[in-house]
Amino acid sequence: MKLHEYQSKDLLAAHGVPVPGGKVTANAEEATEIAKEFGGKVVVKAQVLMGGRGKAGGVKLFSDAAEAGAFTKELIGKKLVSIQNPQGMIVEKVLVAEQIDIAEEYYLSVLMDRATSQLVVMISKEGGMEIEEVAEKNPDAIVKLQVDPAFGLSDFEIRAAVNQAKIPAVAAGQMVQMIKKLVAAYKQSDADLIEINPCALTPEGKLIAADAKVSIDENALFRHKDYAATADDSAEDPIEAEAARRGIAYVRLGGDIGIIGNGAGLVMCSMDEVKAAGGSPADFLDVGGGAQAERVKSCVELILMDDNVKGILINIFGGITRCDEVAKGILAAFESMEINVPVVARIEGTAAEEGRKLLEGTKLITAASMQEAAQKIVAAAYGK
Numbered sequence: 001m002k003l004h005e006y007q008s009k010d011l012l013a014a015h016g017v018p019v020p021g022g023k024v025t026a027n028a029e030e031a032t033e034i035a036k037e038f039g040g041k042v043v044v045k046a047q048v049l050m051g052g053r054g055k056a057g058g059v060k061l062f063s064d065a066a067e068a069g070a071f072t073k074e075l076i077g078k079k080l081v082s083i084q085n086p087q088g089m090i091v092e093k094v095l096v097a098e099q100i101d102i103a104e105e106y107y108l109s110v111l112m113d114r115a116t117s118q119l120v121v122m123i124s125k126e127g128g129m130e131i132e133e134v135a136e137k138n139p140d141a142i143v144k145l146q147v148d149p150a151f152g153l154s155d156f157e158i159r160a161a162v163n164q165a166k167i168p169a170v171a172a173g174q175m176v177q178m179i180k181k182l183v184a185a186y187k188q189s190d191a192d193l194i195e196i197n198p199c200a201l202t203p204e205g206k207l208i209a210a211d212a213k214v215s216i217d218e219n220a221l222f223r224h225k226d227y228a229a230t231a232d233d234s235a236e237d238p239i240e241a242e243a244a245r246r247g248i249a250y251v252r253l254g255g256d257i258g259i260i261g262n263g264a265g266l267v268m269c270s271m272d273e274v275k276a277a278g279g280s281p282a283d284f285l286d287v288g289g290g291a292q293a294e295r296v297k298s299c300v301e302l303i304l305m306d307d308n309v310k311g312i313l314i315n316i317f318g319g320i321t322r323c324d325e326v327a328k329g330i331l332a333a334f335e336s337m338e339i340n341v342p343v344v345a346r347i348e349g350t351a352a353e354e355g356r357k358l359l360e361g362t363k364l365i366t367a368a369s370m371q372e373a374a375q376k377i378v379a380a381a382y383g384k
């Protein structure tokens with residue numbers, strides 16, 4: 001889950017990384033007031049989850065607070081289009097930040113190197129522009145530093161890498177400290193990417209993160225409820241965003257048979273069975289272990305937010321999950337909302353007998369096996 005620049009900077013500042021002062025707003029008058037607090041010398045930056053905002057006209061420097069306000073007014077509601085994001089994104093908020101004087105622009109990032117299964121720190125003297133461009137034109141200008149998973153990084157290793165990247169002496173010591181903080185922030189916040197571009201050196205010789213991009217590993221969002229709550233609908237599928245807010249593992253797949261299961265393996269298996277039966281899965285949804293009635297209901301709601309859904313397959317193998325709890329959830333869903341599509345349930349395992357009893361005599365179609373359930377839902381949904 002990508003965080004906005006202002007959120008990324010707050011996160012990094014909390015780990016001791018120097019960032020320019022600034023405040024986020026969706027209002028032009030407020031932008032003027034914030035700009036005044038910084039003496040009018042500010043940079044106004046569109047808070048959209050895409051790269052290349054500068055080139056797209058979403059970042060502008062000012063020396064007058066009223067002008068910063070006027071630009072904010074112009075920017076809010078506007079669609080920004082960049083090379084990385086050709087379909088564009090609507091600006092809802094801007095960051096009004098203290099404008100720093102920049103003598104040099106460097107690049108820093110921390111990410112997972114899938115080839116070595118280790119964290120890697122990337123350092124370059126060629127900041128400011130897109131790193132892909134640097135990688136293409138001048139690959140030697142990017143220094144990669146592997147982070148040993150057991151021992152982490154030692155100061156001398158970081159210093160050697162910073163020197164290899166030809167970062168001038170005035171900035172080198174500060175950069176070593178910044179890299180240590182970025183790696184700590186990465187681990188502690190369960191990030192999957194931290195990128196500082198530009199990492200700016202001021203004429204006075206101070207190193208500061210002028211831009212920041214942090215992305216949090218979505219599988220760790222349960223540990224970061226505050227971020228989960230701010231999941232940005234504009235960046236992703238709205239149903240997936242809602243699922244993230246509810247703490248439900250849901251991936252939209254574009255088909256028309258809604259699938260709920262417990263455990264990722266069983267859900268994937270159900271998807272395969274639906275395909276084998278001639279259907280097209282609308283989603284991957286793992287209700288999780290120990291699913292309570294309320295949660296099952298919430299999952300059914302989520303699936304029905306997708307207008308394409310023609311039928312729902314519920315496949316539960318009760319271990320920790322009690323099938324009677326699941327059955328109660330299904331019944332609660334039926335009672336509290338209008339479900340106009342067929343629902344097939346296959347429930348097996350702990351308290352399955354009690355669960356099935358609860359479902360008897362309802363609109364629900366039951367099935368004894370996964371294969372049978374898949375065939376039944378495909379037949380019912382497509383009217384075959």
Ligand code: GDP
Pocket residue numbers: 020043045050051052053054055059061098099100101102105128129197198210211212
């Ligand atoms: P991006 O284009 O989305 O990556 O947005 P950035 O935050 O990186 O801003 C783009 C460019 O604007 C940077 O590379 C800088 O050159 C410039 N910029 C951003 N903030 C400041 C600032 O505070 N002072 C100065 N002088 N330039 C800035």
Ligand code: MN
Pocket residue numbers: 197198211
């Ligand atoms: Mn940038």
